[in-house]
Amino acid sequence: MNDGKFEAQYDATAELKWAKKWKEDKVFHSEIDKAKPRFSIVIPPPNVTGSLHIGHALDLSLQDAIVRYKKMNGFNVCWVPGTDHAGIATQNVVERALLQQGIRRQDLGREVFLEKVWEWKERYGNTILDQITRLGCGVDWDRLRFTMDPVCARAVRRAFKELFDRGLIYKGHYMINWCPRCGTAISDLEVTYEEEDSHLWFIRYPFEDQKGFIVVATTRPETMLGDTAIAVHPDDERYKNVVGKHVILPLVGRKIPVIADESVDPEFGTGAVKVTPAHDPTDFAIGQRHNLEPIQVIGLDGSMTEEAGIFSGMDRFDARKQIVQALEEQGYLEKVEPYKHAVGHCQRCHTVVEPMLSDQWFVKLTAMADEAKRVVETGEVQIIPERWIKVYQDWMDNIRDWCISRQIWWGHRIPVYTCEECGYVFASEEETVEQCPKCGGPVKQEDDVLDTWFSSSLWPFEVFGWPEETEDLKYYYPTSLLITGYDILFFWVARMIFMATTLTGQIPFEEVFLHGLVLDEHGQKMSKSKGNTVDPMDMxxxxxxxxxxxxxxxxxxxxxxxxxxxxxxxxxxxxxxxxxxxxxxxxxxxxxxxxxxxxxxxxxxxxxxxxxxxxxxxxxxxxxxxxxxxxxxxxxxxxxxxxxxxxxxxxxxxxxxxxxxxxxxxxxxxxxxxxxxxxxxxxxxxxxxxxxxxxxxxxxxxxxxxxxxxDEEAIEKVATMKEAVRGLRNLRAELGLKPSQRIPSVFLQGNMEEWEEFFPYIKFLARVSEIEHSSQTISNAYSVVVGNTVFFVPLEGLVDIDRERKRLQKQQADLENRIAIYDKRLQNEDFIKKAPQEVVEKQREERKALEESLSKVIKRLSELGG
CATH class of the missing domain: 1.10.730.10 (Isoleucyl-tRNA Synthetase; Domain 1)
Known part of the structure; x- marks a missing residue:
């Protein structure tokens, strides 16, 4: 410990010392102690690829504050740290590093590539953990977890198998969000929508009898090559006589029907829409209702497929330009209008997402939503602030199944196997499976991995050893509190409630505190493209x-x-x-x-x-x-x-x-x-x-x-004394007195007995030599009024009274002139009508401040008799 001597300035390098000592001495390590009240909390696991960003800094500062508060209140506190394997993000980082050496992951093969990722993780994956220490976080480092360590991997396999066996995980051929850059499916929550200036293209589809045409508006002309119908609303009188007829698909020549479907918005474009079941969720649903063939014209890499004919092999956006040009040249393009609409982008790489039909694995959230909704409705899980409860419940009411498969290599490989002899499909929680449990034949495991959020949705209970019935799990789970940003309410918080209630029969945490995001000083969202991000380590x-x-x-x-x-x-x-x-x-x-x-x-x-x-x-x-x-x-x-x-x-x-x-x-x-x-x-x-x-x-x-x-009386009396001292200090500043210059005497008009115990403090704090009683007003003296008491400061011998009077008169004239300028402006009807309301209000406030200053000057002049 220190010798107690204080340096003249605080040296913040002491932070490094204490961060190290807290960690070495295991100050925040927790062991089961049933004699104490329990408080457990888990860290929202940051990406292993990352470093501390400003949002993390806020999140961790709040968690550390509550952890220290609870510990000082006698709780047995356990704060579990850890990191997330960040499947897509980590794979992208390692792939980029390999490409700089001219190596593609496909050249290495799955096993060797994964070895490279683990090597990268061991070398660089602890950066953010070191930064968490530097911030001063009192986590239990002995309980450090990683979403792909053996404990978590076992939990993932058990969770998947249990959900699979209960029919809550299934494989289906559905419309999903596909990122051509990341080369994988992503969930609805990982798509960010941004308003973009684009166009609405109006295309003529001629009837097969060549007697006229029907005009369709679209924002994505490149998908028209996969159209299998034109749809109108069944109540739209404009198209009653064409439903059931056929049109010829421009540029392709395929005959497609005109159908009626209630999902069509008659107000959009012309009221007639193209139906491309393979490339739009709404169109996919229409296709299923009307038994339309889905034709895929955009491939997984974002280029046009062979089904696109002469446009095959082109990038989808290059093909858009060529298709529009061809439509115009062949007389099919009626007009083009400017159009602003929301376009989906991949949250990670910002590439425009492509709706795509694909075989993927899904969690049946629709079958799990009732219980997840109930525990919040009953208050078993309390969401703070309360305004987020309705947002949570509305989302539950409109829940969609969760696409959990990802077409990458880094992550938890889906533990589903297919027998190559008898075709039996099963899930297993074993780390390796080589034989079919039915016939003993060889098996092949699914190539896809699980969405990163799948493993992190198990976080509150997997960190304590689930599915094993460990003593830690029995004692620390459910956790007491979760602190996180409101932006991952659905990404993570809701999914933890789904998984916990379904797999453990318990809630994952008793309370959730959702804090706001950190914006820049102008209230703008931080982003690297804007150049307004802040590195907390620099701070x-x-x-x-x-x-x-x-x-x-x-x-x-x-x-x-x-x-x-x-x-x-x-x-x-x-x-x-x-x-x-x-x-x-x-x-x-x-x-x-x-x-x-x-x-x-x-x-x-x-x-x-x-x-x-x-x-x-x-x-x-x-x-x-x-x-x-x-x-x-x-x-x-x-x-x-x-x-x-x-x-x-x-x-x-x-x-x-x-x-x-x-x-x-x-x-x-x-x-x-x-x-x-x-x-x-x-x-x-x-x-x-x-x-x-x-x-x-x-x-x-x-x-x-x-x-x-x-002692309310003491608080009130000292508050009154402070008011007198502040008044005398302000008067000193007004008179321009030096700090060392004492006011010779102050006369008090009021009850001396009420003030006598404060005289020593007033003399010291306001630099006053003597305080005397006066029963009458003192001339040529400035006053300080405190309630029913008046303090008079005689100016004779303290300042030149004539000079002070002239200074005040000049100040009065200046203030009156300035007020007159404001009055002229504020009496101008054109200014009041045309100027923004906040500008007018500010002018009024500034005039009011000047008027208050003028009143003080006039009061001072009256005290000087002029």
């Missing part, structure tokens, strides 16, 4: 981890709104840590050599005031923690410590200090360090150590309530 290196944590948490609101990130807030966080450091340094220098083992019998009014405010702060902060109002908790601690303890009490303590003063200084400092600790763990631990404590601060008890009775 930590420049300012400190505590400063970054402060900036993120203090900006939060209870409603879970997004957080606007500002580097100036990080800088303020650094200033706060320095304030805590310097104040503690001063207090401990005052307390050096003093024995403060017993509670004083009597306290001064200043002591009673600060101890009462400490009690109120403890209560408010504890209530905020219980409500997960982290931002309000941190702001309250800061306000109390900086504005009341440092700016007022420490200064008041310099007036005739005694034993109770010293005891109170130490008591409030120690209690404040405990309150700050969940948010600013490093600086508080360093100070705690410098104070000579041999234990870790997180092992201390959270400040208990009612250690001191709240």
């Amino acid at each position: 930590i290196d420049e300012y400190s981890a505590d400063a970054l944590r402060y900036a993120l948490v203090s900006a939060m609101s209870l409603g879970g709104q997004d957080v606007n990130f500002s580097e100036s807030r990080v800088e303020h966080g650094k200033n706060l840590t320095n304030k805590i450091w310097n104040s503690a340094r001063y207090v401990l220098s005052v307390l050096e050599g003093k024995q403060l083992d017993t509670t004083p019998n009597q306290f001064s009014i200043a002591d009673r005031y600060i101890l009462s405010r400490l009690e109120q702060t403890k209560q408010f902060v504890s209530e905020c923690f219980e409500a997960y109002d982290f931002g309000a908790a941190l702001r309250e601690i800061e306000s109390f410590y900086w504005s009341e303890y440092c700016d007022w009490y420490i200064e008041m303590s310099k007036v005739d200090p005694n034993y109770s003063t010293y005891w109170t200084l130490k008591e409030v400092l120690e209690q404040s360090l405990k309150l700050f600790h969940p948010f600013l763990p490093f600086v508080t631990q360093e100070i705690w150590d410098r104070m000579g404590h041999s234990n870790y601060l997180v092992e201390e008890s959270w400040p208990k309530l009612s250690e001191h009775v709240v």
